[in-house]
């Protein structure tokens with residue numbers, strides 16, 4: 001298998017926000033804000049990969065040369081309920097023209113980690129689209145593969161990109177075996193998964209940290 005295409009974003013602000021997100025003492029307000037900011041930073045780094053085209057602009061004083069990002073209206077963000085909500089909100093700050101797919105997918109019990117999907121609204125995907133699937137935690141990769149399969153059923157994009165705050169190497173390998181051309185943007189690759197499929201050291205359950213435990 002060729003090496004997965006991974007960008008690890010180590011901007012000082014990303015490192016600080018990641019630490020806040022990991023910290024068990026961060027309440028849900030601090031946690032959501034950290035995830036929001038990390039979504040914004042990852043999208044900012046990702047934007048470096050888009051080209052710009054030359055445009056003309058008139059300043060109050062004279063005409064000048066300007067730049068416009070090419071293809072930022074060809075981006076589709078796929079949000080996975082519920083932990084992706086603050087993450088994607090942050091991404092919109094950099095990708096405001098993105099179309100959005102929403103999917104409710106969650107992982108069953110080990111060892112199968114079978115995925116249940118109860119809601120999916122994914123726009124038609126065109127061949128010049130870039131799809132970004134956003135999940136703060138890339139753990140086993142089972143959820144992301146299921147989500148990507150559903151995206152592919154709506155059309156094949158030009159690029160398939162996965163955004164996560166923290167990833168497990170095992171999950172990246174699993175996803176890239178199924179989608180060898182996929183790209184990964186993450187802030188950290190952590191040590192390992194525990195038996196329940198949680199990332200160690202990780203940050204715990206991202207949905208519970210952001211919105212409170214349902215129990």
Ligand code: URA
Nearest residue numbers: 137139198199205206
């Ligand atoms: N999902 C989470 O919220 N946390 C993990 O560590 C793994 C999956």
